Amino acid sequence: KGAFWPAIPTGAVLSVVALIGTTVVPYSLFLHAAAAAQKWPHNNVAPQVAIRAARQDIAVAIPLGGLISIAIVSTAATAFFGREQQLDNVAQLAQALTPMFGSAATWCLALGLMAAGLSSAITAPLAAAYALAGVLNKPLDLKQPVFRATWIFIVLCGVVLSSLGIRPVNVIWFAQVANGILLPLICLCLLLAMNHSVLGQYRNNRWQNGLGLVVLLVSLLLSGRSLALAFALL
Numbered sequence: 001k002g003a004f005w006p007a008i009p010t011g012a013v014l015s016v017v018a019l020i021g022t023t024v025v026p027y028s029l030f031l032h033a034a035a036a037a038q039k040w041p042h043n044n045v046a047p048q049v050a051i052r053a054a055r056q057d058i059a060v061a062i063p064l065g066g067l068i069s070i071a072i073v074s075t076a077a078t079a080f081f082g083r084e085q086q087l088d089n090v091a092q093l094a095q096a097l098t099p100m101f102g103s104a105a106t107w108c109l110a111l112g113l114m115a116a117g118l119s120s121a122i123t124a125p126l127a128a129a130y131a132l133a134g135v136l137n138k139p140l141d142l143k144q145p146v147f148r149a150t151w152i153f154i155v156l157c158g159v160v161l162s163s164l165g166i167r168p169v170n171v172i173w174f175a176q177v178a179n180g181i182l183l184p185l186i187c188l189c190l191l192l193a194m195n196h197s198v199l200g201q202y203r204n205n206r207w208q209n210g211l212g213l214v215v216l217l218v219s220l221l222l223s224g225r226s227l228a229l230a231f232a233l234l
Contacts (some may be wrong), residue, residue: 013222013225014177016222018177019073019180019221020183020222024183026179027128027181028127030127030130031127034130034134036054036057039055045201049201075097090113094106094109121155121158125151125152125154126151128151129150132187133150183223184219184223186229187212187219189213190212191209192209194209194212
């Protein structure tokens with residue numbers, strides 16, 4: 001409603017949860033933690049230096065990701081939702097953007113889809129490889145056979161499915177809803193970890209815990225509504 005006043009349309013709760021699930025992907029938290037541990041190993045870098053550098057990384061990455069998400073949602077709302085237009089294929093997306101971008105609409109959409117595909121093709125398999133290596137108690141090393149095999153297997157699955165012309169839209173949507181539903185559990189684990197005594201002076205302070213609890217409550221509310229809706233449809 002209006003510029004920055006959020007509202008959930010009737011029957012769109014699961015779509016909202018899916019949007020949150022694909023933006024704040026739970027596995028990205030583990031990917032970031034593993035990557036940070038490798039970039040600033042505790043035995044080579046002073047904690048103060050590592051934390052300062054990590055904060056600088058976050059200060060760039062999080063706002064940039066937020067701006068990209070806002071741009072996508074704003075463009076979709078302007079070009080499609082406001083006109084109540086039904087879209088059946090990618091070509092119609094480019095046609096709908098023509099009034100705003102002219103003949104460059106096709107190239108803009110193509111670049112956007114390529115960027116989205118590349119970012120997912122890199123981060124999702126990498127996160128899965130980190131997670132599996134951790135579960136199997138293997139070194140978190142890109143050169144390890146288990147690590148590389150997991151990464152390559154997931155990439156090949158995506159390539160084969162897309163090459164066969166299979167359109168797993170429902171599967172992708174379900175995966176993002178699952179991410180949104182699992183987010184409260186990840187938030188809770190993260191809050192508990194950030195208050196562990198092993199962190200010493202680097203534990204969360206009160207305002208950090210307060211902000212974390214707000215995020216946890218919002219994610220719980222959305223997940224609860226999505227679960228209630230899912231059971232109602234059964």
